[in-house]
Amino acid sequence: MIQRLPVTQGLQALLASLTGRPVGLRSVPLDSKGAPLPPPYTLLYPLDRTDDTATLADNQRAAVLDYQATFVSGPTPGVPNSRGGDEQAQWLADRGWKVVERPADGSPGYTNALSVGPGVHCWRREAREAGGTSDQNDAIITSVIRYRLFLEEQPAG
Template sequence: MGAPVPPPYTLLYPLDRTDDTATLADNQTAAVLDYQATFVSGPAPGVPNSRGGDEQAQWLADRGWKVVERPADGSPGYLHPLNVGAGVNCWQRTAREAGGTSDPGDAIITSVIRFRLFLEEQPAG
């Protein structure tokens, strides 16, 4: 393990995986992956009695929402590409807020977003 990292930072970890997209077009080459991103604010390094704040945690979470951001002109797809591997397409992405902590007395404030990625193998060609 590496050295501890002081806040602010983001933790990303996998939750669930299923191989069924629950669609009629599922050709058994798909997977649905769930991830959780926890955005952590905290005391300023080297500043005694400092605390993390809602503003810092929200700023981090705002960046996380870019995973599902769509083009402003209404064109299909997502604004930011997601490279998941050669021959694999992420054809749908969803996200929802899943909570966090908001008590400034805790010194560390978190915001949580859960992402669901629908992946499908692309036919060779």
């Protein structure tokens, strides 16, 4: 059975690499002292999991995992009365789309590697924009992408 935690950690690391900003798992990312980091950052939420491959020979060696990434803009640190904006949220989301980016030369696979644990291969990735939110009171605007990862255990050999 495919373990979710290594997949989640792999997607979290990939999003942090692509955006150059911290990624919190289900909560605001923290600094080395445990204090919340200011936006911009990404919040990653594990969602649904399906282990049934819908085949007669289903051997429980595959899984489909869904995630939501919420890209959070925010005020510029040290700038009074600054606000997070749509441009910042979309900039982060544009980098988040690189999770499903294919090589420009048409070769198979994905441009950016996703480490999902030993013996597991992510053979397909999907993404869809799921909207966003804005809250003028908090000066925060978000953009949301939902990812679906298709995984399969590789036979030992």
